[in-house]
Amino acid sequence: MELVPPTLVLFCATLAFVAVLYASVGQAGASGFVAVMALFGFAPEVIKPTALVLNVLVSSVVALRFGRAGYFSWPVLRPFLIASIPTACLGGYLTLPAGVFNLVLGVLLLAAGLPFFMRKTGHEPHVVPLPCIPAVLAGGVIGLLSGLTGMGGGVLLAPLLLYCNWTSIRTAAAVSAVFIFVNSAMALLGHLTIAGQLPAELSWFALAAVLGGAIGAQLGNRHLPVGIIYRVLGAILMIAGLKLVWV
Template sequence: MILELLIPMLLCTLLVAVLYSCVGHGGASGYIAVLALFSVAPEVFKPTALTLNLLVAGIATFSFARAGHFSWRLFWPFAVTSIPFSFLGGYLTLPSHIYRPLVGMVLLLSASRLLLQKDQAPGHTTPPATATAMVIGAALGLLSGLTGVGGGIFLSPLLLLCRWGEPREVSAVAALFILVNSGAGLLGHLSGVQAIPTYAPLMAGTALLGGVIGSLLGSRHLRVPTIMRVLSLVLALAGFKLLLV
């Protein structure tokens, strides 16, 4: 890629990483949008997005957990089934003309619901039944691997709308959920003898910087209503990207 295109692409990557990591997300859907905007070959979308997700979600996991927001009880039922299904989804390559519009509409609906939702009373949450969480985790893991998205962008609004967790707790759980599913999806993808583009390390360094900035803001400095609005914006951007790109 020529320098004139690489520099603005890296700046866009930085912005995506900051915005998404504020709410504990890796930013895969945003990275895919950036790659599409700069006319990168579609076959490298999935491995590039998953690689950047690993870095940014790792930073977000550390920051939110260190601030005391992580809940193992909320996390593990979703993760235990999502990991193998994410590996399977990463291995498979399916046409996107059906699931992309459907997922886009779900994200836009979630964004609107979160934006209009009244403030949630502190402590007024109940974790889901283990069986329910495991079924949802399997579905989100498969979708995560198929699309090259870590899955947190689907898990976060679900946890909030169902009142299964507090906003910062949800961000912490989503960050680790994205981390483990991105790793499984990437392993599945690479086992299909597919490669990561040569400029991925440059994007990785940029995303890492953005992840540090955004996760510190989200875990310690941003108010809960601000986090909710940022998450709504992230979901809306991802939804429009899936519908229009």
């Protein structure tokens, strides 16, 4: 699928907007990128590798920002990575039939979007110790799903960390960003070992996403209303999820 210039401009602007919103809350934006590509009618074999490439680029920017601020915690990330690295690579290697891909991705987008409407912003949880075995198992499942669909797993990991009170909000953002980077890179590696269809306009997509991610990572948490950001992200995810499930 090759975009005509007006559509390309609109698509890149939408990618940048999504990247700003996601980066402002510590995410790389894969689920948003996937949602936008689904709404623009991209094919599944293009959506997956493109989302992974953009996710690797944007997550590196977000991870650097939160890491420099001192929020990253290796002890929190480590158990999730143990199983997620091989399963993300496996998921990237596997290719689902188009109908199954749309259904799985649609359900995941709906599941990822709902917490954005339900969670309360501005409240730091009372942190409890992280149990190792459940974290390893959860990491394996999230890694596999991220590899299969092209989502980095951050929109699944961050709500889990916060729902279970395993870390603070900012640490969840920092951990999720690094988790996204590693799993997206592994999934992309697995996908490229078979065959990958990347769009000819990928360089423009990457530029828009990285610029948006840099802006969001620098300014988001300080200058944008977090509550509104969460609602907008939730709406994007759920609209795309409904489109994939029912269309």
